[in-house]
Amino acid sequence: MANTLFHKVWNAHTVRRLSTGQTQLFVGLHLIHEVTSPQAFDMLRQHGWRVAYPDRTFATVDHIVPTKSQRRPFLDVMAEEMTASLERNCREFGIPFWPPDHENQGIVHVIGPELGLTQPGMTIACGDSHTSTHGAFGAIAFGIGTSQVRDVLASQCLALDPLKVRRIDVTGALKPGVYAKDVILTIIRRLGVQGGVGFAYEYGGSTIDRMSVEERMTICNMSIEGGARVGYVNPDAATFAFLRGRPFAPQGAAFDRAVAWWRSIASDPDAAYDDRVAIDAAAVEPTVTWGINPGQSVAVTERIEGDPRDEAFAFMGFAPGDHIAGTKIDVAFIGSCTNSRLSDLEEAARIVRGRRVAPHVKALIVPGSRSISRDAEARGLDRVFIEAGFEWRGAGCSMCLAMNPDRLEGRQICASSSNRNFKGRQGSPTGRTLLMSPAMVAAAAIAGEVVDVRTLLPEPVEV
């Protein structure tokens, strides 16, 4: 019977149906980090339990690591203690751990794919909402809470409610200066931040087919911001090419056998969906959030619309009818598991090369992993950014959620390539976040205000 990837992977990992109506699902890969795992390990100790599958569990530090100097011990005593605690837990329970000075360290959703741990057809869990990122490879990947981290550590299983599947077809050519980030912001704006509740999002169509795996990761990463528990793209030649030769991917003949299986788990052409949505890629514009959730966005060419009583207006200091373009920024942040990959930095560098950051702007580039740092430095991208006035930082989550020294102050406005613009997300209770693509952040850093990136492309396009 024709089926979706979601159902094929779900069925293949089902241990049993529970009397609650939930499904007990086996988890192929469990990624852990320093923030949501300590209490889970404590609970294991209290019960005298071991980790069921330490060889399917991998740990890194990302949320709390400082990005200015990553020398141990960290100046922040709590950050140092959280890192040391994860180190101890991993040693005690036999889990591979990549500390801040290890070449594999980075944001958990960046290093999983780059090491080849993330593979098509897998079930993946991690104690972070943006675990949906891994769906870009045709995995179904769940962000989980601390008690579920405990469950997965102890049993390698999760009890989950079944999901419906919404197919989102994005078709047509994106215009120059329009990126995957604009596509996902447009989808969330259209379907709403609650629109995906109860759904898995399957992204497809000619635009997604043409996207690199890195761009697909940006799309899947923000599925959770649209309310969807998971988001995924069917695996294809681009997926297999990305994975070939990665350290944890199957090697040699095993890789070819894996590809045959990976192809088989893609959604069948005549699979039925619970809902379908069509998005015209040619109509997508460079997009910027103006409010306090990722669905409150406008094209950079548009005026802001909405009910003036919405608290987002008072918090952000906008009024209906305002243009988002021309909004002065204080901070520019390029980083996070949404947009800190090499291709993001390359695209931002195209905008920045030969220009200077506006004098009043503090601008940060935070690569998603040490590997990305190395690759970017080998290409000279660090010099491009530093000469323009950006700070070139070490890998970590940084200002995405500011559980480290990278924070907004007071009412600062930040042009950010991250994924959440909630009140207080970037460290200051009154700080304001404008989400946009890395190229748009680069353009805002140069102009000192929100500006249409298309006016700064090496070959400017008519807007």
Ligand code: SF4
């Ligand atoms: S970059 Fe942000 S969203 Fe991504 S893992 Fe880190 S804190 Fe979570």
